[in-house]
Amino acid sequence: MGRIGRTARPGAAALAAVAAAAAWGAGPASTSTPATGLAPQATAQAVRWTEALAGPAPCPEGSTRSATLLEEDFTAAIPQASFNDGWGVVTGAVDGRAARSTVGSTDAEDWFFTSWASAPVGARTMLGFATRGSVPDPAWSRADVNSVSATVTTGATWQGRVYDVTAATDDEQGRLGPWFQHRSAAGASQWWEVDNVQIYTCRPAPVSRLRGTDRYDTSAAVASQYPAGQDVVYLAQGLDFADALAGAALAGRDGAPVLLVRKDTIPSRVAAQLDRLDPSRVVVLGGPEVVSDAVVAAAAARTTTGEVTRLAGTSRWGTAAAIASTYPSGVGTVYVASGLDYPDGLSGGAAAGRLGSPLLLTRPDVLPLETQAALDRLAPGAVVIVGGPGAVSSAVMTQLRDHTSGTVSRIAGVDRYETAARVAATFPAGPRRTFVATGTAFPDALSASALAGAEATPVLLTKPQALPATARTALDRLGAGAGVVLGGYNAVQSTVLDQLGQRVG
Secondary structure (H helix, E strand, C coil): CCEEEECCCHHHHHHHHHHHHHHHCCCCCCCCCCCCCCCCCCCCCCCCCCCCCCCCCCCCCCEEEEEEEEEECCCCCCCCHHHCECCEEEEEECCEEEEEEEECCCCCEEEEECCCEECCCCCCEEEEEEEEECCCCHHHEEEEECCEEEECCCCCCCEEEEEECHHHHHCCCCEECEEEEEECCCCCCEEEEEEEEEEEEEEECCEEEECCCCHHHHHHHHHCCCCCCCCEEEEEECCCCHHHHHHHHHHHHHCCCEEEECCCCCCHHHHHHHHHHCCCEEEEECCCCCCCHHHHHHHHCCCCCCEEEEECCCCHHHHHHHHHCCCCCCCCEEEEEECCCCHHHHHHHHHHHHHCCCEEEECCCCCCHHHHHHHHHHCCCEEEEECCCCCCCHHHHHHHHHHCCCEEEEECCCCHHHHHHHHHCCCCCCCCCEEEEECCCCHHHHHHHHHHHHHCCCEEEECCCCCCHHHHHHHHHHCCCCEEEECCCCCCCHHHHHHHHCCCC
16 A cells, blocks of 8 residues: 655645646746655555556545546657656556656656646545556655655556545646656665556445455345344355355345354354344254254354244255245246356345245256255246356256246346346336345355345346446446445455446436
8 A cells, every 4th residue: 555645845846837837838947856755644545446457447435436637548658758757668568558667776766747637626536547666665656646645555566556636636726737756765776667547536426335354244244234123034154155045035035134154153243243133033044064053053042032943955956945945835936046056046036035936946957856846836827047048958948847837938148247137127227226246256145135135126246347238237227326336345346336336326
């Protein structure tokens, strides 16, 4: 992390005057080198930006980009050549070309100015850029915008840096003069590269994140959205997805949370949520081989009645069938998804929960006997497959027709992201909020699938660094009042939250 602060520096003021003269047609001025040795006050960096470094930098969480004021990718040359000291253009950057400075015993200091930008005075204004280098201490590499100065950390690989420079809009009635200074540490040879420099403004947006330090904490964060005094809470093992997929549909029907546990223990934050929820009873999803009797005993102590029951079979297909046994015969619709992968079941569980329908699991090429028996008892009016033929084959689709008097249909896209978007298209427009989770891992969305079903809102899947086009289209159609990202920064980058903010509210 770098440091950012506000400082009045004669060297910066002199350089700003020269750049202003060139950019705005003012009279002659003289340059002086940037002042050295002034350490600005440290504050937290505004956002985390670690992926998609060739694209737009993100706004702080709870906001989204409103205007782009400056973009500099060094395609042509270092800008404002008259005020460039020692920087040159090199290839191999995040978007093709970058600015590079090398300093040492014979060249102790380099600097350059970007073009000028203008922002409304007081508008939330950010400076973002990609950086890498061999600078031993951030005090030797700094980025300034008017009187706002940030020291910059560097590493051998490209990293994104974003700083809040709103205070700089007060200096020159919103006119912003960014410049970069690189000094040698005691004459040592070192290099610094900068690319994709951006200045942009941000506006408030109804977007937020539910996350914890791990999958268990995240499930506790999701459970915090439920009021205390629950009739029932569901527990599922957090290292596999199958039991929680089917359980999420049931929990969504009941308006109840799903919490994730380890096989032999209840993690501390999950236990704290159980205490807060104060349920009358707990239902464990899966047998003792996935959730031990020790967990059952610990859960019983956190209910008002001491009642803990299991819904379990001898396999994942059997457990899903046991969960479906809590539904009456003659249900309108049954959802079916692959039990060998998770993405389709995540979005399908929310859809099933919204309609009060069960979710059953299948093998890709054959319908398990347990699933067939459950379907025969349920006697559904329709069956909906979630996922394409690679997940649930045409052969299984044919088998399903033998277990319903109604239709068998399929909701599928070319990939997991489009399938989730097509499931979202079955939801009514205008939900209070919508959920977005990574499509590359299952834990974060397991608990949220139940919450989404209870709230009649879909779960959309995203790539870690960007919303897929199909998700963006689904969000535009939904017109949700707010957006909630599930999971931490490694699972879903801040860039996704920024993009989500453009499409909700």
